[in-house]
Amino acid sequence: xxxxxxxxxxxxxxxxxxxxxxxxxxxxxxxxxxxxxxxxxxxxxxxxxxxxxxxxxxxxxxxxxxxxxxxxxxxxxxxxxxxxxxxxxxxxxxxxxxxxxxxxxxxxxxxxxxxxxxxxxxxxxxxxxxxxxxxxxxxxxxxxxxxxxxxxxxxxxxxxxxxxxxxxxxxxxxxxxxxxxxxxxxxxxxxxxxxxxxxxxxxxxxxxxxxxxxxxxxxxxxxxxxxxxxxxxxxxxxxxxxxxxxxxxxxxxxxxxxxxxxxxxxxxxxxxxxxxxxxxxxxx
Ligand SMILES: [Fe+2]
Numbered sequence: 001x002x003x004x005x006x007x008x009x010x011x012x013x014x015x016x017x018x019x020x021x022x023x024x025x026x027x028x029x030x031x032x033x034x035x036x037x038x039x040x041x042x043x044x045x046x047x048x049x050x051x052x053x054x055x056x057x058x059x060x061x062x063x064x065x066x067x068x069x070x071x072x073x074x075x076x077x078x079x080x081x082x083x084x085x086x087x088x089x090x091x092x093x094x095x096x097x098x099x100x101x102x103x104x105x106x107x108x109x110x111x112x113x114x115x116x117x118x119x120x121x122x123x124x125x126x127x128x129x130x131x132x133x134x135x136x137x138x139x140x141x142x143x144x145x146x147x148x149x150x151x152x153x154x155x156x157x158x159x160x161x162x163x164x165x166x167x168x169x170x171x172x173x174x175x176x177x178x179x180x181x182x183x184x185x186x187x188x189x190x191x192x193x194x195x196x197x198x199x200x201x202x203x204x205x206x207x208x209x210x211x212x213x214x215x216x217x218x219x220x221x222x223x224x225x226x227x228x229x230x231x232x233x234x235x236x237x238x239x240x241x242x243x244x245x246x247x248x249x250x251x252x253x254x255x256x257x258x259x260x261x262x263x264x265x266x267x268x269x270x271x272x273x274x275x276x277x278x279x280x281x282x283x284x
Contacts, residue, residue, distance in 0.1 A: 090277025157202025
């Protein structure tokens with residue numbers, strides 16, 4: 001157990017950390033009744049297989065920077081993620097962190113645990129205490145699959161209205177740019193996987209936890225400052241077609257917002273914590 005895992009509220013009792021569900025099942029496996037043993041073994045393997053299947057598929061699907069998975073591959077990954085449960089990554093709604101009446105400390109921050117990271121993709125779990133926010137942020141050149149495992153969160157997402165106007169913004173990134181609103185609603189687990197692409201699907205998004213949440217993210221390729229894929233943060237302000245200058249691309253039936261790049265707010269920094277759930281087998 002670590003201080004960070006304890007601080008993130010992922011510990012209920014000594015030994016009650018991410019991965020406890022798996023430990024419990026393995027212990028039961030040692031009972032003397034052989035038919036019971038078979039059933040339990042099957043159950044105990046499922047979490048490992050779910051995550052391992054996701055990992056192996058990611059190895060096949062993500063070809064590296066500058067590439068986007070094919071529609072068939074996106075469908076396959078979504079199908080795997082849609083079947084996944086909190087138990088697949090060693091989580092349970094019984095953990096203290098996910099209890100709705102847990103006292104929320106004002107300073108509680110978002111934490112994240114990395115399951116695997118390589119040049120082509122990463123698998124990560126984000127833990128959001130109730131009322132915490134991951135501000136609007138982008139995913140440059142990335143395809144991202146998000147699977148809400150536990151909890152209820154509000155997701156707002158945008159795509160740039162005009163991707164070709166990026167030259168002006170590279171010289172002055174603080175210039176406001178118009179973006180099309182893609183999602184603005186509450187998601188509650190279990191729900192389907194959402195996917196965003198380098199220039200569509202809501203590449204810029206914001207998470208606001210209505211309850212304590214856990215989200216499994218698959219990022220391909222992962223963020224990398226050295227390779228020009230650093231994360232930028234934004235604040236949005238409403239676009240009013242009657243007041244703002246007319247924008248050719250704007251359509252009547254869609255919503256828009258002005259996005260302005262900001263520094264990451266101090267209270268929005270995230271804490272890395274160790275991942276203690278079932279491991280993926282890299283050698284497979
Ligand atoms: Fe994100």
